[in-house]
Amino acid sequence: MTAESGIRYRDYSVPYLVDETLREGIERTAFPISVDAKVALLKSMAAAGLRDFVVGCGPEEPLVWDRLHQAREAHELPADTRATFIILLNCWETAFAYFQSRQQHRQWIADTVFSFGMITYRQGEREFERAIEAFRSIGAVRFKASVLNNFRQGVSEQRYGEICRQIDWAASLGVEIIRINDSVGSLQPHVTQWLCSKLVKDYPRLVFCLHAHNDNGLALANTMQAIHSGFQMVEGALAGFGNRSGIAPLEQVVKLCKTNNISLGSCELDLDKLIDAAHQCEDAFLQVPSVYRPVSGKLETLSNYGVLNIPDFLETQDEKSYFVNYVGLHPQTVRQALRHYSTAGLNVATMADADLWPIVESLKVEMRASMKDIESHYRRVMGGVMDFYRASTYTPRQLAQYAERWIVRGHAAHG
Incomplete structure (x- = not known):
């Protein structure tokens, strides 16, 4: 491993790689994507060597989660394929009800990482504790917590202290994976290096990942700086799909890691197949191709x-x-x-x-x-x-008008 000023830049391993295409990409696209289309993408990504997938979020029913495990048991996906499901605390009861109805698949639940977001929501009412306890009651054992941040003013000692408070809180509840969320995409790489190095030093027993948004075009740089600084997990999405300007483009991370002899994830990754899967994502999401996008642009090598x-x-x-x-x-x-x-x-x-x-x-x-x-x-x-x-594209105005008509009809039907 080559290191400069305590930072490693090549010849090392990052054991965990998580694909968020089926969450961030689906959340970003303005069109409803069928479960069959999502499963087809899942199979293409698995064929390229990806194994850990975020397959749902918040209030949506875990239909892709169901299909992932069904496909795994039918040997249509590798046996080591794993799922993460994101639970937002402002709607966790809905997600819990969905999984509670699937208790006959307790092993599937035990295998799943339940990733909690918005953990400070109603913290005075112990909402996070209640959610963790509820999911444990149906067999969940693997937990991840997301620490949301607005880094537009950098990372002050006060901000770092608040990050640590949330980490300590999550760890006390049995959470072993911490996601540091650059929620508005404002981290700069030199700040990322300082923050990630300090967290790894202060919490050597926890697994960290950086969820890097690309609002300022720095998601890839920040993701690489995070693992150079000791973070043990990468999160990203094919073609960088995600809210606003997206998140770290996974195929670009993979190419950089291959170039620098950085082993990533649990399986050998086929970059050509990842690129093909990124093109498949554009088609599934009904997106105009970014033809000169680095690594996976359809004309990038022209x-x-x-x-x-x-x-x-x-x-x-x-x-x-x-x-x-x-x-x-x-x-x-x-x-x-x-x-x-x-x-x-x-x-x-x-x-x-x-x-x-x-x-x-x-x-x-x-x-x-x-x-x-x-x-x-x-x-x-x-x-x-x-x-x-x-x-x-559906708009908030259309949502309000739709709900209004539904409510008015309901009132009329009841006199």
Whole structure:
């Protein structure tokens, strides 16, 4: 393990890897996703080597939780596939009722990590204690707690003290995994390093993870800094799906870990299959593809051809395909294309720049002329996409109107 100033940067292991795509991604998308679609994603992710999945949250019925265990028993998922279910304290009784009705599957419940969020909700009434006790009564034994934070002003000693108070509280109730939630995505990596290193030192017996939101584009950096600083668990979602700007993109974390010889999770991870699963998520969530997204963008490996291609100049040997654009046109680009793709047996080596500049200028004229139609086509396509989203998304106003009609009809029916 290589360490600098007490921080490890490569050659180490992170034993726990938790995928949140089926919670954060589903929570973010504006469209209802079928259970069958969720299970199909689950199987694709498991085929890529993921094993621990958050499969539901709060008030939703644990139908994917059911299907995960059914598929595991039918050998459609690996035997070591595990589930986490998030329990929000402001609606925990509903979740409890769902799981209480499934007590015939006590082993499934015992295998599940119940992750409690909003743990300070009604703390004066001991709501957290009541929820833990209730879930224990139906066979739950594995617990996780999320400490919510607004880090926009950094981490003061007072803020750190409050984090520790909540950790001590959770640990006293038998919670063994603590999630530090960058709830509004405002952590910066140097603060993350200080915070995570201190927590690992102060609580050596607990397992920590950082739930890093991407509001400022730092979720990946903060996630990596957390494990470099000693956190033992990674949470993320494929393609970074999640509320607002999303959370740490799991395939990007995996690539960085592979590059730096960091073992992640309990199984060998197939990055190509993770990327395929990320594309499957975009389709299932009815999302416009982020075509140049790092690692899993569908055109991410499409590279500028010719004189502008710095990675080729550096002989990186990366897998890529190419496009030609206006700014990269040059006689040397034409010469390179002819050398690679000409079938006319041309002697490219003898061609002077003066002979090739007319080809460059002619193609530039053609490209400029084509832009009007290309731009028009783009605006039609995007106009249709935005109309689709606007027409297909439920709004709070619609919710109020729907509830109002239901209540008025109920009053009318009762005189």
